Amino acid sequence: MRSVLTRAAGGIGQLFVGTSPRPVIQENEVLIRTCAAGLNRLDIMQREGKYPVPAGASTIMGVEVSGIIEESKYPHFKAGDRVMSLLSGGGYAEYVSCRGELCLPIPSNLSFHQAASIPEAWLTAYQLLNLIGDFKNGESVLIHAAGSGVGLALIQLCKCWGAKHIIATSRSESKLITCKEYGATNVVNTKDYPEFSSEVLTATDGRGVDLVLDCVGGNYLDENVKSCVFEARYVLYAIMAGAKANINLARVVQKQVKLITTRLRSRPLQYRSDLVSKFSELLPYFEDGSFKLLIDSVYGMDDVQEAHKRMESNENTGKIILEISKE
Ligand SMILES: NC(=O)c1ccc[n+]([C@@H]2O[C@H](COP(=O)([O-])OP(=O)(O)OC[C@H]3O[C@@H](n4cnc5c(N)ncnc54)[C@H](OP(=O)(O)O)[C@@H]3O)[C@@H](O)[C@H]2O)c1
Structure with missing residues (x-):
């Protein structure tokens, strides 16, 4: 064949x-x-x-x-x-x-x-939200690289399951327009806002998100933790920006953020x-x-x-x- x-x-x-x-x-x-x-x-x-x-x-x-x-x-x-x-x-x-x-x-x-x-994009998204991230109706979610196959599936599942804030990020303006069309409530261009946690906190009235879905890793880690509420879940499912990160672990401990990884x-x-x-x-x-x-x-x-x-x-x-x- x-x-x-x-x-x-x-x-x-x-x-x-x-x-x-x-x-x-x-x-x-x-x-x-x-x-x-x-x-x-x-x-x-x-x-x-x-x-x-x-x-x-x-x-x-x-x-x-x-x-x-x-x-x-x-x-x-x-x-x-x-x-x-x-x-x-x-x-x-x-x-x-x-x-x-x-x-x-x-x-x-x-x-x-x-x-x-x-299959791969939607089953990954379903798994990340439901089995790994323990998403619950009314929670706020931060989704990185949200114009990807997995990202657009995540946005739609979050919308279907009643997320309060669906904050989508990308480095591309046109992808962010698509994310909005697919159900993101807020979008952030991480090229313009590398310190995106301030945008996330503004979007959530200063509260932060309950769940982070991150396939980027690298320099996003510290900003993600800053974006989290107390006891948030942070699902790291790829490391496209690299394996090394400069992160303030004191903040992770103070917020008791749960870092979870998975590979389908x-x-x-x-x-x-x-x-x-x-x-x-x-x-x-x-x-x-x-x-x-x-x-x-x-x-x-x-x-x-x-x-x-x-x-x-x-x-x-x-x-x-x-x-x-x-x-
Ligand atoms: N753990 C698992 O079980 C599992 C399963 C399936 C997929 N995945 C992961 O899920 C992610 C999405 O998969 P996909 O196939 O849907 O990918 P995709 O459509 O190719 O999208 C990946 C997007 O990630 C962003 N990106 C790439 N390098 C980056 C960097 N250095 N910094 C910031 N953003 C970067 C880009 O979006 P922007 O232009 O918006 O920045 C890119 O379009 C991949 O990382 C993949 O490895 C994991």
Whole structure:
């Protein structure tokens, strides 16, 4: 089968379309003929050799796809079903195998491109808010890099679940406009306001936020803690601005801020399948248009280098999609 492969760890020039063996499915697995794959930051890190592939997972990139079931050894799906799936890897290929429990039926109104934008971004957002961040109705939330695939999902879930203040940040004015359209109550451009805690405190009438959702890390840490209420939860789920931080720990202790981290890809199957099962209750919100999906751009498989280049440029708002095959 055709698949995107890498010559060696490194830049986009290492990516090429080659061939690899078609997966053979085991009990409780399905074989999906891939229509589209969503791009994720961890694909870039994996390409660069900075993200170890979980044991037993395909070494081919791609952690979310949409497509049509070709063969099923899982009782709840059959050949011909339209599904979207969370993967441990293998999505940048014409066929991918995965556990049936990690597949969801595609709502009838969604295209394969739209469906491929859901699993990793929305399951991450659901997990961050519900299972990790313990979000409660009426709380105020600070969401960084909010124009990202995960960020726009977070905003919409917060709005749906009754957040009081949804404060979205980005370094781009146009992304902040989108964040407002998707439900952010307040926006802050962190390029203009590197000391953004003052903006957060103003937006929350001096109180601060109950929950911080941060994929940036680095120099955002201290400002995040300043933005927190007493006993706030601070979920750090990536470190795009780097691993080193200059932080006043006295403030962390005084405020008793709970710092929590998580990585969905390395969670056990049971955790991920429970997550998929809980998230499936929200599928009607995609069907009735309450949840919106923003596709930034679609690239053919042969243009995978361009797709990675766009993500590296940080210019995308919402999801970048790799079209693997036509329906
Ligand atoms: N822990 C997990 O389980 C998990 C799962 C999935 C994704 N993630 C993480 O979630 C984040 C969003 O993922 P995605 O695929 O939706 O990403 P994405 O659409 O590519 O968005 C990432 C955004 O982060 C911002 N950014 C990048 N470098 C930055 C820097 N140095 N300082 C400040 N902001 C920076 C940029 O937005 P602006 O232009 O707005 O600044 C960029 O567009 C990624 O960090 C990813 O690794 C974590």
